[in-house]
Amino acid sequence: MHELALAQSVVTILCEEAERHGLVQVDAFRLQVGELRAVVPEMLETCLEAVGRGTVVEGARVQLEIVPGRARCGCGEEFAVGELLFLCPGCGRPGGAIIAGQELTLVELEGTDGEELSNENEQGERA
Amino acid sequence: MTRVKVVRDILEANERLAGENRARFDAGRVRVVNLMSAPGAGKTTLLERTISGLSPRLRIGVVEGDIQGSSDAERIERAGAVAVQINTDGACHLDANMVASAVAELDLSALDLLVIENVGNLVCPAEFNVGEHAKAMILSLAEGDDKPAKYPLMFRESRVLLINKMDLAPYVDADPDRIERDARAINPEIDVLRVSCKTGDGLQGWLGWLERLVQG
Numbered sequence: 268m269h270e271l272a273l274a275q276s277v278v279t280i281l282c283e284e285a286e287r288h289g290l291v292q293v294d295a296f297r298l299q300v301g302e303l304r305a306v307v308p309e310m311l312e313t314c315l316e317a318v319g320r321g322t323v324v325e326g327a328r329v330q331l332e333i334v335p336g337r338a339r340c341g342c343g344e345e346f347a348v349g350e351l352l353f354l355c356p357g358c359g360r361p362g363g364a365i366i367a368g369q370e371l372t373l374v375e376l377e378g379t380d381g382e383e384l385s386n387e388n389e390q391g392e393r394a
Numbered sequence: 395m396t397r398v399k400v401v402r403d404i405l406e407a408n409e410r411l412a413g414e415n416r417a418r419f420d421a422g423r424v425r426v427v428n429l430m431s432a433p434g435a436g437k438t439t440l441l442e443r444t445i446s447g448l449s450p451r452l453r454i455g456v457v458e459g460d461i462q463g464s465s466d467a468e469r470i471e472r473a474g475a476v477a478v479q480i481n482t483d484g485a486c487h488l489d490a491n492m493v494a495s496a497v498a499e500l501d502l503s504a505l506d507l508l509v510i511e512n513v514g515n516l517v518c519p520a521e522f523n524v525g526e527h528a529k530a531m532i533l534s535l536a537e538g539d540d541k542p543a544k545y546p547l548m549f550r551e552s553r554v555l556l557i558n559k560m561d562l563a564p565y566v567d568a569d570p571d572r573i574e575r576d577a578r579a580i581n582p583e584i585d586v587l588r589v590s591c592k593t594g595d596g597l598q599g600w601l602g603w604l605e606r607l608v609q610g
Contacts, residue, residue: 269518272489276404288398298404305517305547351546352580362582371404377397 270306273371274314278324280373285323290378295328297375303336303351303368323378336368408522411490415497415525422502424455425608426510428526430548433514435534436558438466439591440600441509445473447601452506452608457496459488459513466511476500487518490525506608516541520548528607534559539568542576549577554585554603561590 281293300306308331319325336348344357348368354361379387403409419426431437438458445454455476458467467479478496480488493510502508510526512519520529531552533541536559542549549555555577557570574586585603589596 269487269521272485272487272518272522273404276407279407280400280402280404284398284400284402288396290396290398294395303547304521351550352543352576354579361579373400373402373404375397375399377395380396383395 270310270314271318273306274311274318277315277373278318278322281319281324281327281376282322284373284376285378288378289380290376291323291381291384292379293324293327293376294379295330295377296324296373297330297332299332299334299370299372299374301334301336301368301370302349303365304371306371308333327376332374334367334370336365338363338365340364405522408490411494412523412525415490415494416527418497418502419508419525419527422505424502424505424508425610426508426526426528427604427607428510428512428519428524428529429532430512430516430519430529430552431514431532431534432516432537435514435532435537436591437511437514437532438469440532440556440558440589441470441475441511442473443591443594443597444509444601444604445470445475447597448507448604449474452605453504455500455502455505455508457488457493457500457508457510459492459511461485461513476505482513486513486515487522488512488524489522493524507604516545516548520551528553530554530556532556532558533573534562535568535570535573536562536566537568539570539572539576542573542580546580549580549584552581552584554587554600556600557586557588558591560588560595561593 285293312329315329338348339345340355340363342358344355346356355363429437456470458477458479461482464479467477470477478499480492480496529552531548577584587599
């Protein structure tokens with residue numbers, strides 16, 4: 268269940284970014300999660316929802332982008348890996364360097380700032 | 395609608411705190427090992443053996459991570475080392491912040507070696523650096539020889555693997571050669587030591603490994 272700890276970190280970062288950019292609400296955000304990180308996407312989403320409750324992140328849409336694993340062997344071969352136990356398909360040796368698939372990154376967020384929200388409310392009142 | 399590009403590592407807060415822990419360890423000239431395994435693999439027993447094998451040549455402290463209870467810290471103190479207990483109250487691993495508050499209770503300059511005994515769990519502890527100089531893990535033979543393939547991250551992150559409970563080899567269908575082969579396929583640099591904390595077999599290799607870490 269490292270998903271809960273990851274969700275807490277994500278929400279902390281989102282709250283910091285929201286404050287820095289004057290956002291009163293986070294509407295959506297995009298996370299890159301490496302395939303090799305053993306993160307269960309549904310569980311992470313559930314934890315994000317739970318941890319985000321009562322913060323500016325509450326109700327935000329989550330876009331999870333799973334980054335496929337890739338490794339490069341000392342022989343120069345580059346290949347896809349779905350798990351950490353792998354051999355180079357070129358030379359058969361273990362121990363290739365992982366070059367993708369270990370990401371845990373917040374890449375983008377969308378939100379509403381205080382001014383936009385009050386404009387929206389005014390429009391709502393007029394309508 | 396405001397769109398913000400951020401690109402921030404989700405674990406950055408933990409990494410930053412781990413870096414601060416590491417600076418404190420280095421300032422106190424203490425070497426730190428993060429010891430990980432599944433529950434029941436023998437972490438605390440290994441530490442009891444380690445303390446009796448290395449004291450008083452090395453001054454040893456232990457941070458005990460458990461979800462609940464303080465029985466392990468009591469065992470460590472009876473064995474003759476300084477111990478601080480962390481209760482995670484449900485969290486399945488230690489993080490850098492928890493370790494920072496435990497370490498604040500220790501006089502680091504009075505220690506040569508600090509072992510952080512992580513919560514028993516073969517998955518999550520490997521994700522969170524706590525500022526250690528090396529990660530060490532135990533797999534007990536009875537857990538099965540398929541574990542490196544099933545839980546590879548900890549094997550990839552660890553600098554040394556102890557295959558414990560080798561005295562059970564005649565009674566269990568687990569092949570230590572397979573464990574070693576798969577562990578090296580995941581992490582070719584890993585040191586593999588076969589030990590029995592019950593009989594003491596192989597423990598000299600582990601004590602030597604720790605002494606080299608402290609001297610290095």
